[in-house]
Amino acid sequence: MALRCVYTDLDGTLLGGGASLFRTGDGAFTLLAARALEACHRAGVEVVCVSGRRRAQVMEDARLLGQGSYVFEVGSGVVIDGEAQWLVGAYEARDGLTPHELIERSGAPAVLLEAYAGRFEEHAPWHLGREVSHVFRGAVDVEQANELLAAQGHAQLRLVDNGEIEHGRRCYHLIPGSASKAAAVALHMCARALEPSQCIAVGDSREDLGIAPQVGRFFLVANAAAGLGAGLANVDRTEAGHGEGFYEAVVRSLAER
Secondary structure (H helix, E strand, C coil): CCCCEEEECCECCCECHHHCCCECCCCCECCHHHHHHHHHHHHCCEEEEECCCCHHHHHHHHHHHCCCEEEEHHHCEEEECCEEEECCHHHCCECCECHHHHHHHHCHHHHHHHHCCCCEEECCCCCCCCCCCEEEEECCCHHHHHHHHHHCCCCCEEEEEEEEEECCEEEEEEEECCCCHHHHHHHHHHHHCCCHHHEEEEECCHHHHCCHHHCCEEEECCCCCCCCCCCCCCEEECCCCHHHHHHHHHHHHHHHC
């Protein structure tokens, strides 16, 4: 069946050094990611950015790539042809408060910051201007953190690992349990009447990998953590990292079809 949609993470996947479309992970200049986007355009394949970034950021990224749909704040929201849909569950905006403010008032961010003081902090300045998620950086055990949240009465929230930043530190998002990149992709697929066999996804993090069951094939770029995705039937690892890995995933998928 013909390829119709590619879901891709931004940082650490489509984008290379300095969050540039035209840089490899090492900072060298490359046109491969842009060429992959051109190949998708020529083949009539939609490309959907699926990111932890704020809505305004992903909107601009999608606009620059010529795409009308995107996923922001780790699946907390999906924009399809300009219309936003939310996946925030019990944290839907109310009483003049945004989902982000409701999560703040719950006390859950403070629980994590206190429990992991010294190795877990707000991911400044990218923690500002958010509508839903609270974003952190550091090195913590996500399963342990979520057990802590549940024990403290915050079972409707979850901390997710959205990939490595630098020097062993990782980016984490605190989001409603109803939100995920996988759920956002499923919503977009339903809106477009897409079958899994018509879709692929590309990413570098454990949260990205959650999309794998929704699509026909999932590609981890080479810079993803070693061992991630091992044993999953529809998951491949590209030989190259970042945008060059995205190019590899797109070209392989188009050629095989």
